[in-house]
Amino acid sequence: MSDTTQTTEDEWRVKLDPTQFAVLREGATEPAFTGKYWNEKRPGVYTCAGCGTELFSSDTKYESGSGWPSFFTPLAEGRIVEKTDTSHGMVRTEILCANCGGHLGHVFPDGPQPTGLRYCVNSASLELAPED
Numbered sequence: 309m310s311d312t313t314q315t316t317e318d319e320w321r322v323k324l325d326p327t328q329f330a331v332l333r334e335g336a337t338e339p340a341f342t343g344k345y346w347n348e349k350r351p352g353v354y355t356c357a358g359c360g361t362e363l364f365s366s367d368t369k370y371e372s373g374s375g376w377p378s379f380f381t382p383l384a385e386g387r388i389v390e391k392t393d394t395s396h397g398m399v400r401t402e403i404l405c406a407n408c409g410g411h412l413g414h415v416f417p418d419g420p421q422p423t424g425l426r427y428c429v430n431s432a433s434l435e436l437a438p439e440d
């Protein structure tokens with residue numbers, strides 16, 4: 309993964325809280341139904357908690373039942389990069405912030421139309437900028 313922000317590990321440790329650091333910089337997964345956004349319904353834009361890049365719109369958020377905030381598409385092309393993840397004995401597609409390289413979650417082919425995709429994201433990777 310690349311980090312166009314050139315932020316060092318020490319700087320990330322200062323900038324992020326311990327949970328955000330574990331998820332964004334070390335690829336951890338928050339337990340289901342524990343994050344601050346899995347049941348969030350306010351309209352707005354979800355930005356990367358690491359670098360502020362606008363990643364997802366609440367318009368594409370849906371109830372997946374997974375316990376993590378789920379979206380059927382990113383806000384725009386090029387905001388997210390994908391990488392094959394073979395950890396934990398599974399083959400999954402990891403999703404990362406294209407700007408800072410922060411780990412967001414995974415994308416699965418079981419989402420709703422029109423994309424059929426489920427972008428399954430850790431709340432710790434996101435910061436909601438509410439519309440009002």
Ligand code: FE
Binds near residue numbers: 356360
């Ligand atoms: Fe980022």
